[in-house]
Amino acid sequence: MEVARIPILQIENYLVASIQTALHDKAAIQFRDDLLERIYATKARGLILDLTAVDVVDSFLARLTGDIAEMAGLMGTTVVITGLQPEVAITLVELGVELRGVTTALNLEKGIAALRKMVEKESSNGTTG
Amino acid sequence: MAKKTDLDQYKEFVKERLKSLLDVVQSVSSGDFSVRVEPPEAEDEFTALSIELERMIDDLIEANSVSEERMAKLQEVIEEKERLFKTVRELSSPVIQVWENVLVMPLVGAIDSARAMRITEDLLTGITKNQAEIVIIDITGVPVVDTSVANHLIRTIKAAALLGAKCVVVGISSEVAQSLISLGVDLSGVVTRSNLQAGIRYAMEMMGLEVVPKKREK
Numbered sequence: 001m002e003v004a005r006i007p008i009l010q011i012e013n014y015l016v017a018s019i020q021t022a023l024h025d026k027a028a029i030q031f032r033d034d035l036l037e038r039i040y041a042t043k044a045r046g047l048i049l050d051l052t053a054v055d056v057v058d059s060f061l062a063r064l065t066g067d068i069a070e071m072a073g074l075m076g077t078t079v080v081i082t083g084l085q086p087e088v089a090i091t092l093v094e095l096g097v098e099l100r101g102v103t104t105a106l107n108l109e110k111g112i113a114a115l116r117k118m119v120e121k122e123s124s125n126g127t128t129g
Numbered sequence: 130m131a132k133k134t135d136l137d138q139y140k141e142f143v144k145e146r147l148k149s150l151l152d153v154v155q156s157v158s159s160g161d162f163s164v165r166v167e168p169p170e171a172e173d174e175f176t177a178l179s180i181e182l183e184r185m186i187d188d189l190i191e192a193n194s195v196s197e198e199r200m201a202k203l204q205e206v207i208e209e210k211e212r213l214f215k216t217v218r219e220l221s222s223p224v225i226q227v228w229e230n231v232l233v234m235p236l237v238g239a240i241d242s243a244r245a246m247r248i249t250e251d252l253l254t255g256i257t258k259n260q261a262e263i264v265i266i267d268i269t270g271v272p273v274v275d276t277s278v279a280n281h282l283i284r285t286i287k288a289a290a291l292l293g294a295k296c297v298v299v300g301i302s303s304e305v306a307q308s309l310i311s312l313g314v315d316l317s318g319v320v321t322r323s324n325l326q327a328g329i330r331y332a333m334e335m336m337g338l339e340v341v342p343k344k345r346e347k
């Protein structure tokens with residue numbers, strides 16, 4: 001059965017994916033694969049994962065989010081997670097998911113600003129060092 | 130025959146008196162104290178019974194009014210207590226915006242797990258509501274910080290970090306610092322500053338702001 005895919009948008013050199021529905025395990029895995037393929041195809045410098053509309057996170061999705069961040073990091077893409085709801089944040093902490101090494105921001109705007117800053121820093125480090 | 134008629138009459142008389150007394154007792158037992166025992170017509174055993182019954186009803190009325198008064202007082206006390214509880218709940222976790230994107234949460238008094246939960250919720254909703262980037266948690270007024278309070282604090286800070294806000298803990302007293310270290314609580318990932326002023330200075334630095342004296346024209 002075909003699962004509903006989550007649209008992944010490209011702005012300049014960044015990818016933006018906003019999860020708007022409850023993700024089942026199958027759809028989540030599909031989303032991960034799509035995302036990594038797009039990162040590989042576009043060579044995006046940054047990825048913003050917007051979770052504003054997500055109000056329930058189970059342990060699978062929590063782990064997957066961390067995995068995506070790590071995998072994208074391996075591919076040279078900086079990941080910023082935006083718009084986590086308070087309840088979701090509490091759940092993640094209770095589940096012991098800390099999303100180490102992942103930058104978080106309150107909303108999409110701040111997320112893009114943070115991403116720009118990080119990517120700029122990285123590239124300036126790259127050129128000078 | 131005449132003797133039997135007398136006996137019948139007496140039986141009837143007794144029955145009647147008993148019935149009137151029974152009526153009174155029944156209405157009293159169902160909570161109606163307004164009934165009175167009819168004054169006895171003749172001096173007999175029923176008279177003594179009526180008088181005693183009357184006295185009992187009076188006592189009951191008095192006891193009843195006293196207990197009603199007490200109930201009213203108790204109700205008042207309960208209502209007052211509920212009001213106080215509500216106030217305490219409202220005071221338990223205030224979130225104050227002190228600068229653009231900077232929140233302060235001053236905590237005063239002992240923290241139990243229920244209050245810790247509330248603090249976490251209020252702080253996180255405060256962060257999303259005010260779009261805060263930095264939160265200063267002031268624990269100057271918290272007398273005791275044990276492992277559970279410390280763990281709750283660390284969890285709250287982690288959850289806030291997931292939202293994208295950075296937390297600074299200020300106002301750790303010497304006793305609290307000592308107990309935290311002897312308890313072996315790991316606060317390595319938590320930014321701490323001495324007091325609220327230092328916390329605000331840290332927040333300013335983080336946002337690239339600076340407080341400088343105003344230039345006076347001479």
